[in-house]
Amino acid sequence: MRPRIAITTWRRPLPTFVAERTLLHTLADEYVTCVRDVGGLPLLVPHVRGEQEADAVLDAVDGLLVAGGGDVDPASYGAANVASKDVDPEADTSELALLRCARRRRVPTLAICRGMQLAVVAAGGTLLQEIGRPGGVHEPISNDPDAVIGARHPVEVLDDTRLAAIFGAGTRTVNTIHHQAVDDLPAGLRVTAVAPDGVIEAVEPVDDPWPLLAVQWHPEKLEGADRMLFEAFVALARDAIRPVVAATP
Template sequence: MRPIIGITSYVVPATWGVWQNLPSTLVPHDYVEAVTLAGGRAVVLPPDDRDAGVLRALDGLLLAGGPDVDPALYGAACEPLTEVRADRDAGELVLLRAALDADLPILGVCRGMQLLTVAAGGSLHQHLPDLLGHERHRPGPGVYGEHEAAFAPGSRIADLMGEDRTIHCFHHQGVADPGSLTVTGWADDGLPESVEHPDRRFVLGVQWHPEYRRDQRLFGSLVDAARVGMKENSTACADR
């Protein structure tokens, strides 16, 4: 059986065929295709803050990109260019905290890395151009920025990325304080590009969009970690 990877998603108006602006649960297919190519079975998870029971059916969790995390969650006021989605914050935090408690493999992409940071007690910069003086992390509408990152020797992300350190990003917020997470990657302007959890078997956040290139180094590592968990659970059940 393929490991089942849950992917968080939006609820937004969408148009197709004869249907116009119909509220829809969706996520860019790049995420689904990246998980599928890595050997996983993708399941799209709409925002739902009632409980985290769906985790019992999952082997891994992928926190997808999207809108800004509500600054109130890290004790800050909302700045003019910050756009939040309370439904995603509420639903994803329920899943994330339960997944951390269960030591479920987690990959956070862009917003997902920021959500990991906030859940770990950290905080965010709300508009990077004001801090950095440039817009290379989000050069234009629908246009990915491209640059190289540096990674901490011996970190999980350094081992995964190898010699190819080119990343593709699209974000205007970034990590200010990682909380209890460990920063393991940086852009050349010093902005954190990856974080890892020191006490979980696989919790990785990246500020860029690896789904853009269907990067099998990252999605493969998530699926592999989920597969290991499947085997451990199967062995535990057999021993009962």
């Protein structure tokens, strides 16, 4: 049986054939492709309204993928907005509920970019709202889409971590699409990869059986070894498959 993977979506107004602008729940195709290509069954999930709906979603799936999107509203971690863009408090509320329920239920979870930041916030951490420095490891985000997608930087994967079990410990190159990062890392999470400028690039739980893989970069936009992250995640979800009970006529 293919593991069912819930993938969060990002809500945005877009032109459609029925109206000039329609509010749609959207998702980059790479997420769907990466999950499907390694044997998962991708299921797109709109915003949930609280933990009761989050639990209902997780009842129906074997894994949770929290995808990238706009910046996390600083109000979610008790800060004023000084550099955050494209915030959506309703999206934050939805994905924080899904992450908290996933942790409580130990649902295998892959959190990417914004998803990793939300996993940190859900555990009580905070974020840096702007890390871009001209000439630095993390340059300011360019207005040129090709430059954004093409930007790369090295990260050091730390030994004796879940990430090292996937990629091996040591230096690897990842993409640079984010302009925010973890500031205060809460107790219960530990660093598993770091950039040369000290930016935290991946985290995992400490002394917690929750199977969380959380990375700051976008593996769905990379080829080769990064697909192993999806393979590892879907394998965790496959191990967690629960039988589906047919409804009684």
